[in-house]
Amino acid sequence: MAVALSTLVAEADRFLDAARIADYCPNGLQVEGRPQVRRIVSGVTASQALLDAAVEAEADVVLVHHGYFWKGEDACVVGMKQRRLKTLLANDISLLAYHLPLDxxxxxxxxxxxxxxxxxxxxxxxxxxxxxxxxxxxxxxxxxxxxxxxxxxxxxxxxxxxxxxxxxxxxxxxxxxxxxxxxxxxxxxxxxxxxxxxxxxxxxxxxxxxxxxxxxxxxxxxxERYGVQALGDYLARRFALEHLFIDCPNPI
Missing domain, CATH: 3.40.1390.30 (NIF3 (NGG1p interacting factor 3)-like)
Incomplete structure (x- = not known):
């Protein structure tokens, strides 16, 4: 089955009550991709390694705890940020991120x-x-x-x-x-x-x-590996979607 991206985002926002929580980054849809969603790939951080794995897995949405656009971050789209955003945009993949609401x-x-x-x-x-x-x-x-x-x-x-x-x-x-x-x-x-x-x-x-x-x-x-998996599982059950958690090891 497929669900509209807007419907998926609205449900995640509602379920986490994201709008009421002041945070250090925007919560919810951070990068917009294709309008229909069939497969979610989740991970802790929207690193290049996770994005590359999501492309390989033919994901429609990447769901993470650590996304982008943090307060105090350089706003210029260069270097690592440019490469990450280019990967998402070139492959029409959405990035959905929740920080404190997921904690x-x-x-x-x-x-x-x-x-x-x-x-x-x-x-x-x-x-x-x-x-x-x-x-x-x-x-x-x-x-x-x-x-x-x-x-x-x-x-x-x-x-x-x-x-x-x-x-x-x-x-x-x-x-x-x-x-x-x-x-x-x-x-x-x-x-x-x-x-x-x-x-x-x-x-x-x-x-x-x-x-x-x-x-x-x-x-x-x-x-912080378990919250995003649980959220991905919830959304997958709610809308009969495919969900794959990909762990990109990090010793920190």
Whole structure:
């Protein structure tokens, strides 16, 4: 079957409630391609590698978490940006991107989907009432050592995580996929035993050590693979479309 591009975009916007969320980039349709959609290719980032794979897969739409046109970005269409846009336009492929709306969503969001992968029970937002902090709080069914939980992360995500171990058992967990290391202080205030995110900064080590919490950096890319897959699956079911997730490995 096929669906109109405008119908697909409208449903994705509605489902994620994208219009209400202030973000660092435009959410929704970023590059317009052919008017009818039969096949969606999803991926974490609209890199050249993903675009080339989408062309090979004869995609009509590329659906990503990390798209283009970020605040503060040079607006000139040159170099890498020119090559990426040329690939989309020359092949009449649309680019559909959702950043914070995909982090926040209670069903297909990156944070909720990562919790399902790691068997964490979601309890609520990391910072209640602050929509700018997209992380969550939750707990494990039974206390365990941080090293054992890090092994679970490794097994699920297929990437060796960075672990700062407080040597205490963990049960209460805070997390924010991607580049959420700056929220460790809010996690400490929320009383977590462990904070998990994608990346780490130099000062993150000291915050974890001096506040007596464990910390895991499991990879920006690795922690954000699941939301876009879930959204692609939802749209494919909704409109009887083909959906293919393509993972372009990224060690960061």
């Amino acid at each position: 926040l969503h209670p069903e297909v969001g990156n944070n909720v989907q990562l919790a399902r992968q790691l068997d964490i029970q979601v309890e609520g937002p990391l910072v209640p009432g602050d929509p700018k902090v997209v992380g969550l709080l939750g707990s494990l069914s039974e206390p365990m050592k941080a090293g054992d939980f890090a092994r679970r992360v490794h097994e699920v995500l297929g990437r060796e995580p960075l672990l700062v171990d407080s040597d205490a058992l963990i049960r209460r967990i805070g997390w924010c996929t991607g580049g959420g290391q700056g929220y460790i202080d809010q996690a400490v205030e929320a009383g977590v035993d462990l904070y998990l995110t994608g990346e780490a900064s130099e000062q993150t080590f000291h915050s974890a050590r001096e506040n007596g919490v464990s910390f895991i950096a499991a990879g920006h890319h690795a922690t």
